[in-house]
Amino acid sequence: MAVRGVLVESSLLEGSSSVEKLLFRLGLSNLHVGLLFTAGQNSTEKEELLKKWGLSDVVKVVAANTDEDVVEVINKAWPVQASQSVFVSPDDQDTVTKLAESGWNIIYSGQGGIIKEAPIIEQIDDLFAAVATLNKKACGERLLVVGHVMKWSREKDFLKRRALPALPTSNDLTFIALQTEKPLEPQLTVVDIVLHKATDEIVSVAMIQTSTPADRIQYSDGIQKLQRYLAANPDMCVVDPISRLTPLLDRSLTRDLLEDLEDAKVSETTVVRAPRSVEVKDLEEPHLTQAVSVGFPTIVKTMMACGTADAHTMAVVFKKEGYVNLQVPLPAVVQEYVDHGSCVYKFYIIGEKVYHSCRRSMPNAASLAVSGGSSVGLPALVFDSLKSMPSSFEGDGKPLENTVVEGDGSLDVEAVGKAAVWLRKKLGLTIIGFDIVVRAHFMTRSDCSFR
Incomplete structure (x- = not known):
């Protein structure tokens, strides 16, 4: 027993x-x-x-x-x-x-x-x-033993939700934390599946483009040790192969990946697409003209989605002068800002299953432009998406609380579910998370965008 x-x-x-x-x-x-x-x-x-x-x-x-x-x-x-x-x-x-x-x-x-x-x-x-x-x-x-590697704060959060039980679950899983500072081979003799969050362990990212994008990313010694073990033991089940994460870490690669999504025709009535965007090395001419060509408002994001100190520094730009001395690290991706009524749909793919929930998000651009009492409208609004997302302000000047909200029913779950399956196959990953926003005003078809 x-x-x-x-x-x-x-x-x-x-x-x-x-x-x-x-x-x-x-x-x-x-x-x-x-x-x-x-x-x-x-x-x-x-x-x-x-x-x-x-x-x-x-x-x-x-x-x-x-x-x-x-x-x-x-x-x-x-x-x-x-x-x-x-x-x-x-x-x-x-x-x-x-x-x-x-x-x-x-x-x-x-x-x-x-x-x-x-x-x-x-x-x-x-x-x-x-x-x-x-x-x-x-x-x-x-009984399948899952050996997991993740930063302690994340593991602690999972533990508090009883999500990493050592007691075998009803579906015959048990979890152990792998100690990457110690030899891995003795620990992995009992492990059937390796579950990792390698992006927690990115040490540095080289901004110089290389022929092999994965080479730009340097992981911690522990993750490198795990990579060597997995390379020497290709039959070990791992969720997911670390090399396949690169397209999700570099927004330039993510942008290329999603180019074919609209052509996938996942629905006859709903367009599920990536936001219109351009890549810019700087915000001087001719790149400034390229940025302006996306239209206004735009959201400007650093090229790397994680792993660098400023990966989550972003800006919403409302007019051309907002690009002047914009405090977002370059190069960057400039995307259209889609008004979505403060509701973002968080989608999660786990194997063959697709889940989603609705969370409070950034408000429509018109509300953002006058945040903090500016009557003329801000040229740009810089923020860190990990620390404090911009929000609408109530009459007393206090931001709305970041609580779960109900969707307005306009999300085409079936269409986004098909897009999720397309994405899973394209990436070859088992676990993926992504955001979907639904355009707040639409004509004859719903328009869903990856955020």
């Missing part, structure tokens, strides 16, 4: 490279988790940490005094049957022998012991791979 509970000898926490990460991963793994404190071990500090991080309800402290039988204390506090429980210990102690005799699984951290078949891990952070191995033995080949 699969592991449903893990009890960790508390002294092992001191061997963790990050107690915060370990406790979050344990507490929000959907496993029943406990920390065992025996005579002479003070639980106060760890209890305070659990409270500080909001984990005291999901990581239980099991404390035994000097005059108490440790195993009896555990049995009273532990709700999971022995065969589905793991005790992680640094050495052979009476507790190990007694728990093993009652059917518990034992994992040693640091060295082995008298339980010869017990797995041995070097550090407590390796616990999840060991638990996954036990679950593989219990569940067989139907």
Whole structure:
């Protein structure tokens, strides 16, 4: 039977490279988790940490005094049957022998012991791979282990939503975090699928154009190590191949990619297209004339969509003089700004399935141009899309809250769904996210644009 509970000898926490990460991963793994404190071990500090991080309800402290039988204390506090429980210990102690005799699984951290078949891990952070191995033995080949790589803030957000469970899910998946600072091969022996967010790990981007665009992007040492492993092990399932991400990182390549979308004829009644745009190396002539040719208003975006400090610096330009000394890094892509009634549709493709939701977005251009009380209208509005999106202002000068809004029913979900399938095949990716806006005023046909 699969592991449903893990009890960790508390002294092992001191061997963790990050107690915060370990406790979050344990507490929000959907496993029943406990920390065992025996005579002479003070639980106060760890209890305070659990409270500080909001984990005291999901990581239980099991404390035994000097005059108490440790195993009896555990049995009273532990709700999971022995065969589905793991005790992680640094050495052979009476507790190990007694728990093993009652059917518990034992994992040693640091060295082995008298339980010869017990797995041995070097550090407590390796616990999840060991638990996954036990679950593989219990569940067989139907259980798929997903090893994930992403920045800690993103992983933490997923953990809070219980989206990376170590407890096998109903569709036979279990998740472990890959530690890219350590050798990958031993970790990946138990992994069936690698799930990564390599764009979290971009170190630098060369602005010089090369014959192979992927060569412009330098990833962290950890991602480079993962790339080398995947190149040497081409049968490993990875979501998604890192080399296929490049067209989504360079807006110039994205623009080229979407050129054929309108010709794909995904609908007889709805046009799904990329926004009209031009690429400019600078905003002097003749490039200024090219930028103006797109019309007004326009939205100006840096060439790289992520991976650089200013990748999310953008500007909405309302008139020609707005291009003068515009504080957006060049080269850039100049796109038409499509009025969309403050509603953007977030589309997500996961395998064969397409999902979407509607979120509050930037208002129509006329509202933006007079934001902040300007009666004559701004020539341009510069902003960072990660920090603060421009918004309409109410009568008291306060911006509208960025909350979820309801769509107006004008979205042709079927047409955009077909466009999503076209995009997935074009890119050869499994997981993709993109934005769609619907023109706020339209004549006989809906007009949907990728944003």
